Amino acid sequence: MNYESTLAFAQSLDYADPLSGFRNDFLFPQQNGSPFIYLCGNSLGLQPKAAREVLNEQLNNWHNLAVEGWFEGDSPWMFYHKELKKLMGPLVGASAKEVCPMNTLTVNLHLLMVSFYKPVKGRFRIIMEAGAFPSDQYAIESQVRFHGYDPKDAIVEVAPRVGEYTLRTEDILARIAEQGDELALVLFGGVNYFTGQWFDMEAITKAGQAIGAIVGFDLAHAAGNVPLKLHDWNVDFACWCSYKYQNSGPGGISGIFVHEKHFTDTTLNRFAGWWGYQEEQRFKMEKGFVPEAGADGWQVSCTQVMPMALYFASLQIFEKAGFIDPLRNKSKTLTSYLFYVINEVNKSLNNEQFKIITPLDENDRGAQVSIIAKQKGKEIFEKLVANNVLGDWREPNVIRLSPVPLYNSFEDVFRTGELLLQISKEVL
Numbered sequence: 001m002n003y004e005s006t007l008a009f010a011q012s013l014d015y016a017d018p019l020s021g022f023r024n025d026f027l028f029p030q031q032n033g034s035p036f037i038y039l040c041g042n043s044l045g046l047q048p049k050a051a052r053e054v055l056n057e058q059l060n061n062w063h064n065l066a067v068e069g070w071f072e073g074d075s076p077w078m079f080y081h082k083e084l085k086k087l088m089g090p091l092v093g094a095s096a097k098e099v100c101p102m103n104t105l106t107v108n109l110h111l112l113m114v115s116f117y118k119p120v121k122g123r124f125r126i127i128m129e130a131g132a133f134p135s136d137q138y139a140i141e142s143q144v145r146f147h148g149y150d151p152k153d154a155i156v157e158v159a160p161r162v163g164e165y166t167l168r169t170e171d172i173l174a175r176i177a178e179q180g181d182e183l184a185l186v187l188f189g190g191v192n193y194f195t196g197q198w199f200d201m202e203a204i205t206k207a208g209q210a211i212g213a214i215v216g217f218d219l220a221h222a223a224g225n226v227p228l229k230l231h232d233w234n235v236d237f238a239c240w241c242s243y244k245y246q247n248s249g250p251g252g253i254s255g256i257f258v259h260e261k262h263f264t265d266t267t268l269n270r271f272a273g274w275w276g277y278q279e280e281q282r283f284k285m286e287k288g289f290v291p292e293a294g295a296d297g298w299q300v301s302c303t304q305v306m307p308m309a310l311y312f313a314s315l316q317i318f319e320k321a322g323f324i325d326p327l328r329n330k331s332k333t334l335t336s337y338l339f340y341v342i343n344e345v346n347k348s349l350n351n352e353q354f355k356i357i358t359p360l361d362e363n364d365r366g367a368q369v370s371i372i373a374k375q376k377g378k379e380i381f382e383k384l385v386a387n388n389v390l391g392d393w394r395e396p397n398v399i400r401l402s403p404v405p406l407y408n409s410f411e412d413v414f415r416t417g418e419l420l421l422q423i424s425k426e427v428l
């Protein structure tokens with residue numbers, strides 16, 4: 001497409017956008033009486049208008065049914081997660097049996113590593129991306145120590161080449177192959193939080209499994225953002241949070257994926273709790289843990305009804321939008337337009353003031369564009385916020401702008417570019 005950096009052009013794209021109406025399903029934060037252009041859905045998605053209704057509904061159930069709410073009412077809490085599983089599956093490319101909402105993300109990362117990081121003599125290493133989200137680094141380090149290894153020996157990090165910001169797939173695959181039979185686990189992000197790079201998850205899965213390792217993904221920045229085919233790619237396990245691109249609210253519930261090929265493996269360790277026990281027999285309260293079949297068998301504590309209600313409300317919006325494919329189409333055009341607009345700003349300034357570190361190829365990125373300002377980055381970022389454009393700042397020097405196809409418009413992108421130019425002219 002030939003883009004133009006004009007308001008009329010941006011509005012013409014919005015006019016032709018079949019998803020433009022979904023913006024009305026969300027509430028926007030305001031400052032000085034006007035709504036923000038919200039480009040921070042990669043950190044905390046906006047509140048769906050339906051959120052308040054579903055919470056009220058559950059408060060009413062609690063009021064009217066109290067303990068009987070577990071088995072009575074329109075959707076008893078005992079089986080409530082099943083409604084979510086039906087909608088989570090299509091979002092990540094899995095069957096309903098392979099996914100389950102539970103806990104929060106880092107907790108699930110630990111629980112899944114208990115099952116799938118099984119170091120044995122000689123095969124104990126974990127390979128991950130360098131500069132992974134800190135929570136993942138801490139979780140992996142502590143798991144390695146828990147098994148009696150030194151993170152310095154056991155963790156292999158794949159880093160970008162000197163002078164580059166993103167990883168080359170060939171380098172990732174080569175580093176995996178190099179580990180040979182010392183590699184126990186590949187644990188990568190789906191989309192990197194800092195650069196917005198979407199890794200070739202299928203190729204990574206194949207490479208890890210080819211040398212006998214288990215392959216898992218943290219999909220915090222990928223779920224609800226890019227199309228995933230976890231089952232078909234033969235990924236062993238994955239987990240994600242739902243409060244970023246999936247708009248389930250701060251501290252929202254996490255989701256897990258376990259490939260069905262593992263369902264019958266009775267050798268897997270689990271940190272068990274009563275809610276993972278076989279559903280039919282759960283209330284017999286018998287001794288000796290017998291897991292429910294499928295991902296549900298990894299549940300530990302009872303259903304978190306309020307966070308699940310919020311996630312359900314948001315998943316219903318995805319269902320209405322046709323799940324991920326229509327969103328992905330719009331998302332590619334939104335980020336391409338943002339690339340264009342930023343390059344136009346550079347041209348007007350006669351200077352490579354803004355360096356984009358997100359991959360140029362739209363197949364290697366999700367809905368995020370990360371930029372480094374050559375000069376006065378923090379000051380420019382603060383002025384964007386003061387002028388009602390809310391992206392975020394990531395130390396040491398990156399501005400992340402994330403146009404989300406459910407609620408951002410092409411006009412949002414155009415206005416962000418206009419403001420970047422105006423602010424740059426003021427401060428440089």
Ligand SMILES: *Cc1c(COP(=O)(O)O)cnc(C)c1O
Pocket residue numbers: 104105106107133135136189193218220221241
């Ligand atoms: C956002 C994010 C987290 C956050 O974990 P919580 O347990 O939900 O606080 C973890 N890992 C990655 C990769 C993230 O992007």
